[in-house]
Amino acid sequence: MQLSDLVFFAIAGLTVLSAAGVAFSRNIVYAAFSLMGTFMGAAGLYVFLAADFVAVVQVLIYVGGILVLMVFAVMLTHRIEDVQISNRTVGLAPALLVVAGIAGIMGYAVLTTAWPVIEPGAAVATTADIGNLFLQEYLLPFEFASVVLLAALIGAVAVSRKELRSE
């Protein structure tokens, strides 16, 4: 077993264990911090998959943006006195049944399908190529993405602001 395999298993273990922390933690604050482990582990997996730009974007946007926003929302909405039961779960048995069924089907598909695998080349820097693709082949989706982000920005402000009466 090579060293890189060991590092892969460590990162995959970090990802899976902290995802389990998100799913099973009884305290929403612990779940929020566990989510950081999942995001960082996923970024590590992206580096292993030779996607350096996506890994950096993952750290910047997920850990630096979405996670901070979630912790803000947790702190703003969650009352200190019921910290122990802040993350109530219901319906464990039917949920386990559904998840086990879906995961079983997906695992069967993953393990039995003969995926057309190519031998991956050496990892090269991807940023310049991704930038060129965004400004050439994927220009229209890129512009739509900016419109979606603008709409989300305005929508979030419109939803969360206080109602102002004119009189």
Place this chain on the structure above:
Amino acid sequence: MIGLTHYLIVSLVVFALGLFCVLTRRNAIGILMGVELILNSANINYLAFARFGSGNYDGQIFAIFVIMLAAAEAVVGLAIVLGIYQTFRTIDVSATETLRG
């Protein structure tokens, strides 16, 4: 040697945990966290297939769009959660059943 199947299994486990989180949580922010787990597992799949399946950058472009949409979803979702909290003083989704018929 680490191959495609390893990544698919990691992604599958993260997806299953995220689905479990979405199904069992009654805290609205917990549900949003489960959605983020599911989006991350989809991203791992995209990048694994981009690396081992096609060898070009299309999967990475898709992953970036997924991250962008996840950011938009988190912003709007958390704004709605804060709105619910201001109205009901709780974010337990089983308490916010005004529209139940």
